[in-house]
Amino acid sequence: MAPSAMSGSSAHDDIDGTWSYLQDGITKIMLNLQDGVDLRTYMGIYTAVHNFCTSQKATGFTTPGNNTLGPGAAHRGGGYISVNTPHLLGEDLYKKLTDYLTDHLRGLLTESKAHTDEALLAFYIREWRRYTVAAKYIHHLFRYLNRHWVKREMDEGKKSIYDVYTLHLVRWRDVLFQEVSSKVMDAVLKLVEKQRNGETIEYNQIKQVVESFVSLGLDESDPTKTTLDVYRYHFERPFLEATTAFYKAESKQFVAENSVVEYMKKAEARLDEEEERVKIYLHPDIAVPLKKVCNQALIAEHSNILRDEFQVLLDNDREEDMARMYSLLSRIPDGLDPLRSKFEAHVRKAGLAAVAKVAADADKLEPKVYVDALLEIHTQYQGLVKRAFNDEAEFTRSLDNACREFVNRNEVCKSGSNKSPELLAKYTDILLRKSSTGVEETELENTLAQIMTVFKYIEDKDVFQKFYSRMLARRLVHSNSSSDDAETSMISKLKEACGFEYTNKLQRMFQDMQISKDLNTGFKEHMSSLGVKGLDSSYSILGTGFWPLTPPGTTFNPPQEIAADCERFSRFYRNKHEGRKLTWLWQLCKGEVKTNYIRNAKMPYTFQVSIYQMAVLLLFNDKEKNTYEEIASTTQLNSESLDPSLGILVKAKVVNVSPEGEKVGPGTAYTLNHDFKNKKFRVNLNVGMKSETKQEEVETNKTIEEDRKLLLQSAIVRIMKARKKMKHQQLVSECINQIRTRFVPKVADIKKCIEILLDKEYLERLDDDELGYLA
Incomplete structure (x- = not known):
């Protein structure tokens, strides 16, 4: 007990x-x-x-009467009461x-x-x-x-x-x-x-x-x-010190005896071991400081030799080793910055080399070859960023910077700063035109997406817009698009990239073509109701403000059959839309003529010709032989339009020229070639001349410059209207910021536009280099 x-x-x-x-x-x-x-x-x-x-230990004081109370003491009537305190x-x-x-x-x-x-x-x-x-x-x-x-x-x-x-x-x-x-x-x-x-x-x-x-x-x-103070002082502190000492000694020796790649594998294995060690028997609180000392000893101490090796890995496409280096250097502060710089420089160099390889003659360079060269480099290094660099935003930015450089400033662009957007627009035109080599819809959509990748890097997006709109106009007018869906898809992509304003005119062009279809249907019904049998023709009504087209550069007297049909359509249109003026774009008109004069032909040939060629050929219905002067007088065409049209007919041997061997021009005469032969029974003679194409490019570039001046002026007025007063330098900077999504404006051009607006009294000069807006 x-x-x-x-x-x-x-x-x-x-x-x-x-x-x-x-x-x-x-x-x-x-x-x-x-x-x-x-x-x-x-x-x-x-x-x-x-x-x-x-x-309890009893302690107390006795009073008369020896009364005892519980805990506490009290004084009453001159006597004392004893106290019992539990101890x-x-x-x-x-x-x-x-x-x-x-x-x-x-x-x-x-x-x-x-x-x-x-x-x-x-x-x-x-x-x-x-x-x-x-x-x-x-x-x-x-x-x-x-x-x-x-x-x-x-x-x-x-x-x-x-x-x-x-x-x-x-x-x-x-x-x-x-x-x-x-x-x-x-x-x-x-x-x-x-x-x-x-x-x-x-x-x-x-x-x-x-x-x-x-x-x-x-x-x-x-x-x-x-x-955790005791643990941190007595366990964590010495553990971290010992870890630092161990890995400093080991890594120093390993680096001296092995390659950088082997060292990275060793360091990676050691870091994994330490993480596992925390999981198995260390306290979770040590995880962060342990990782820090390991990163310092294994990576930061040797970061210079790792970075020096990076260029070697890039040059030899050592993707797995680059991924390992990225993983290691991402563990230390600012560890990846030098890698990003080297990567950007490497991609830019690779891009410039790829372009130089295909750019022997910029004027003869195929658009597809050029765009494929750009895409190949982007695809290669975009894949590297995804696989080796964890698709990191900063590496993606370095890739974008490099691509922007070699897309806009390369061997081809030396011949003209607008070359990249021009060639990209031409390649898009090739893809979206009807061609004998059919392209699968899915493949076409993928290629258009790749084109948008290059488009993203182009600085002069207004140049692309000009060339693209001209080529789209030709595809629509000549019904030469591969599919409406592909055209719509491309415009949607451009709209997503640059906004509604960028594609507004392109979409209006499609609307005009739909309206024109309805007009043609109405015209045919009208002719049928009158009992008039006209030509098998169709007309396109193209809004002047939306189509990048210009009136013909020559007078033209169309053949009688064509002129009569055109007059009937004009009357029909004026009845529907009173007050509107039609301007005939003869240079875009085309048609077909059937031959019945060729000897030994198994079946009649059909020639696909321009309206000018048609006018020339129809003259031979009345005369066997026509001189250059007679043709020019009857058609009213100037030499710039007549010579290329006749030249193609001569080159294709549809007509013979005399004296034989003479070039097309005054003093020559032409007869039909009755022994004409061709493998195809439908022969396309409506082929654009290189000189025409070159002239069109010159005109397009001229239009671009003019449009840029207007765009800059409108931007300046818009800014000044909102701000009322502004320093000259601030206005230039703000203007660049607003315009750079369309093209990168030159400061000199902005200053010229400011001078123009001062002369037009939209702006005024104030004191202290300040400009004011005049309402």
């Missing part, structure tokens, strides 16, 4: 007796807990603690337990001196586990002490008082841990180094040491809370 706590003068004897009983039970728990604690002993200890803490003896018991734990731990400290390295580690873990399990039992047995005396002391703000379990941890920390922690940590670090060197270790030991160090992190200001 547990001794009962006694009161009175035997209190001192009582604490010794009670503690003697308790100590036996505590020692049994401390040393032989594996045998268990029987219920009798458990209840005996618990009861002894309870009784001892509630024992909580918890402090004595707490001190006894503290002294016991101190002695126990000093004994363990002495034992520990007999062990080193892994043996010390095993000893520490074994004793820690035994000690903390015992602490939980003892904490429960002293629950009454915790609930009353300890709680009261803590509530009063005493910093050196803890609950019984925490007291165990504090004593372990202050008596044993402070003395052995560095040796235990040395043993841990030796184990880790063994593992880093490829040996197998019992890592659970390290895990338990970590848990021990974390458990000892007690917040002195609030014993109910824990911190």
Whole structure:
């Protein structure tokens, strides 16, 4: 049985007796807990603690009548009342337990001196586990002490008082841990180094040491809370120092003996190992600082040799190694900046080389060959960015910068700054025109998407627009588009890239073609109702403000059959739209004539001709021979239009020229070639001359310059109207910002436009280099 706590003068004897009983039970728990604690002993200890803490020592003062009251003292009517104060003896018991734990731990400290390295580690873990399990039992047995005396002391703000379990941890920390922690940590670090060197270790030991160090992190200001201070100082700090030293030494030696690529593989493996180490037996709190020291020792210390190797990897397309380098250098601050710069320079150089390879003669350069050369470089390095550089935004920006450079400033562009957008527009025209080689719809859509990739990099987007709109006009007028869906898809892409205004006129051109279809249907019905059988013809009404077309540069007297049909359509149109004026674009008209004069022909040939060629050929219905002067007089065509038309007929041997071998021109005569032969029975003679194409390019470029001046002037007026007053330099900068999506304006051109607007009195000069808006 547990001794009962006694009161009175035997209190001192009582604490010794009670503690003697308790100590036996505590020692049994401390040393032989594996045998268990029987219920009798458990209840005996618990009861002894309870009784001892509630024992009272009677002290008092006697009054007449010897009345006794409870706690508290009062003075009444000149007499005294005695006071009975319960004396909580918890402090004595707490001190006894503290002294016991101190002695126990000093004994363990002495034992520990007999062990080193892994043996010390095993000893520490074994004793820690035994000690903390015992602490939980003892904490429960002293629950009454915790609930009353300890709680009261803590509530009063005493910093050196803890609950019984925490007291165990504090004593372990202050008596044993402070003395052995560095040796235990040395043993841990030796184990880790063994593992880093490829040996197998019992890592659970390290895990338990970590848990021990974390458990000892007690917040002195609030014993109910824990911190990681002990763990960080005694475990994390030396662990990180040892890690830094290990990898500095190892990496220095490895780099000296191996290639950079091999080193990257080694560093990558080491970093993976450390991450795994955190997962298996280290505390999660160490993950970030551990990664930082590893990155410093393994990557930052050798970043220069890694970056120097990057160009070699680029030159040899070592994609896997570039991905590895990207992964490593992305771990350190600003590690990738030099790589991005080298990548940009490399792509720009590759692009310029690819263009130079195909640009032997810029004037004869096939648009497809040029665009494919640009796309090949972009596709190659876009794939590299995705696969090796994780599709990172900054590397994508470097790629875009490089592509913008070699697309706009290359060998081909030296012959004219507008060459890239012009060739891109021509390639688009080739794709969207009807051709004998049918292109699958899906393939065409993919190619158009690739064209938009190049378009994105073009600075002079207005140049593309001009050439594209001219070529679209020809496709629509000559019904030469591969499909309406493809045309619509391309315009949608341009609209998405540049906005509604950029494609507004292109869309209006489509609307005009639809309106023209309806007009032709109405015209045929009208002719049928009148009983008039006209030519099999169709007409397109093209709005002057939307189509990039100009009136013909020559007078023309159409053949009688054509003129009569045109007059009938004109009357029909004027009846529908009174007051509108029609201007005939003869240079765009075409038709077919059927032959019945050719000897030995299996079937009649059909010639596809321009309206000018048709006028020339129909003259031979009346005369077998026509001179150049007669043809010119009848058709009213000038030499610039007549000569190319006749020249094609002569070259195709549809007509013979005399004197034989003479060039087309005054003094020559022409007869039909009755022995004409061709593999095809439908022969296309409506072929544009190179001189015409060249002239059209010159006119287009001239139009671009004029449009740019107007665009700049309108931008300046728009800015000044909003701002009223503005410094000259600010106006130039703002104008560049507004216009650069269409083209990159030259400062000199902006200044010229400002001068024009000053002369026109849209703007005025103010003091201090300031301009003002005149309403």
